[in-house]
Amino acid sequence: MSESHEHQVIPAKTYFNVLLTLLVLTILTVVAAQFDFGAANTIIALFIATIKAAFVFAVFMNLRNDSKLHWMCLGSAVFFLLLLYGLAAIDIITRVEHVNTL
Amino acid sequence: MSTDSKVVNTHKHAHHFKDGQHEFQSSMLGVWLFLATEILMFGGLIVAYIIYNSMYPEVFAEGAKFLDWRLGATNTIVLLLSSWTMVMGVRSAQTNNNKLCVKYLLATIVFGAIFMGIKYYEYTHKFHLGLYPGELFSFTGGEASNLALYFSFYFCLTGMHGLHVIIGILLIIWVLLRAKKNEFNSEYYTPVEGVGLFWHLVDVIWIYLFPMLYLI
Numbered sequence: 252m253s254e255s256h257e258h259q260v261i262p263a264k265t266y267f268n269v270l271l272t273l274l275v276l277t278i279l280t281v282v283a284a285q286f287d288f289g290a291a292n293t294i295i296a297l298f299i300a301t302i303k304a305a306f307v308f309a310v311f312m313n314l315r316n317d318s319k320l321h322w323m324c325l326g327s328a329v330f331f332l333l334l335l336y337g338l339a340a341i342d343i344i345t346r347v348e349h350v351n352t353l
Numbered sequence: 354m355s356t357d358s359k360v361v362n363t364h365k366h367a368h369h370f371k372d373g374q375h376e377f378q379s380s381m382l383g384v385w386l387f388l389a390t391e392i393l394m395f396g397g398l399i400v401a402y403i404i405y406n407s408m409y410p411e412v413f414a415e416g417a418k419f420l421d422w423r424l425g426a427t428n429t430i431v432l433l434l435s436s437w438t439m440v441m442g443v444r445s446a447q448t449n450n451n452k453l454c455v456k457y458l459l460a461t462i463v464f465g466a467i468f469m470g471i472k473y474y475e476y477t478h479k480f481h482l483g484l485y486p487g488e489l490f491s492f493t494g495g496e497a498s499n500l501a502l503y504f505s506f507y508f509c510l511t512g513m514h515g516l517h518v519i520i521g522i523l524l525i526i527w528v529l530l531r532a533k534k535n536e537f538n539s540e541y542y543t544p545v546e547g548v549g550l551f552w553h554l555v556d557v558i559w560i561y562l563f564p565m566l567y568l569i
Contacts (some may be wrong), residue, residue: 260447270437277429281422284568296564304557311440311553318378321385328389332396339404 259316269310276303364541377543384547388554391517395558398513402506402565415496416503417566419484421475425567428471429559435464436556439525442532443549446542451535454545458529461552465522472515479504486512510562517555524548 280299288295309315314322370376406413442457483491486508490501528544531537537545 260444263441263444266437266440266444270433273433273436274430277426277433280564280568281426284422284564293569296569297561300561300564303560307436307553307557307560311436311556312550318382320382324382324385324389325392328392328396332393332400335397336400336403339400343404343408 261310261313265310269306272306273303276306362538362540363536364538373540377541377546380543380547381550384550388550391554391558395510395513398506398510399561399565402510405502405506406569409497409499409502412497412499412503416500416507417569419479419482420507420567422567424471424475425563428468429563431464431468431471432556432559435461435468436553438464439549439552443542443545446532446537446545447539449538451532451537454532454537455529458525458532458545462522462525462529465518465525468518469515469522472511472518507566510566514555514558514562517558521548521552521555524551 276299280296283295283299284292308325314325364373366373366376370379438457438460442454442461445451445454445457479485483493484504485491486505487501490504492500525548528537528548531544
């Protein structure tokens with residue numbers, strides 16, 4: 252069988268560089284958590300986590316040169332998750348506190 | 354890296370596929386669809402965590418004090434290393450180097466076991482204090498009256514993740530045994546790649562859980 256030329260092998264150096272990047276970003280997360288940025292704490296931590304996740308998805312899970320279908324699997328999952336979060340957050344924020352008069 | 358010239362492809366693609374490539378792509382789409390359901394399941398828990406965190410920030414701040422970020426950070430590094438050994442294992446299979454593939458898979462299992470060992474240490478310490486999930490919660494020294502809420506989330510999120518690590522380790526043992534029998538080569542390494550994708554997703558979930566639980 253010679254039709255599998257599409258299985259391209261990624262250089263080991265690329266994987267190693269991504270590992271180093273992920274380790275550096277982990278240290279950055281820990282360092283950033285030592286300072287208090289107020290409400291931005293959560294945003295900063297989740298932002299760094301998303302960069303790390305993007306590296307894992309793109310290189311380790313090979314989404315960079317993969318089929319678009321795999322992108323759509325990930326994208327639709329994330330989309331519906333954001334929808335769930337958005338609608339749930341709107342519900343919580345817009346609730347009016349009721350005082351029972353009975 | 355030396356390439357083993359003795360490796361021959363013994364795998365025959367199933368009859369309903371056009372060829373090996375077609376089979377590989379179909380399998381990977383199946384794995385990705387499964388991963389999408391995994392993201393939705395963990396995502397639902399994480400959304401609940403974020404909502405409750407915004408409603409009771411003082412409860413979550415107090416609960417997080419019982420967690421040692423050094424253990425969480427160590428576990429993050431362990432899982433990142435395991436993701437790297439996993440991807441190198443897949444690469445070894447792609448380059449017909451079964452011996453190296455077995456070694457990398459073994460290293461991945463060891464890192465997974467170290468992760469679970471640290472988790473076990475953390476859990477037993479919390480149980481010792483009475484910090485159990487749900488109604489078993491018997492810790493009385495807390496300031497917040499509903500501190501149990503935090504630990505229900507903690508055990509639910511880390512427990513579900515830990516279960517995935519255990520399943521991942523079992524799956525890697527399965528592909529390791531097959532790699533030992535020289536079943537994989539540059540033409541056929543679908544199971545290694547599929548298990549690898551699952552393992553990386555478990556890593557990604559921990560990448561989010563670590564700052565959420567231990568740092569914020």
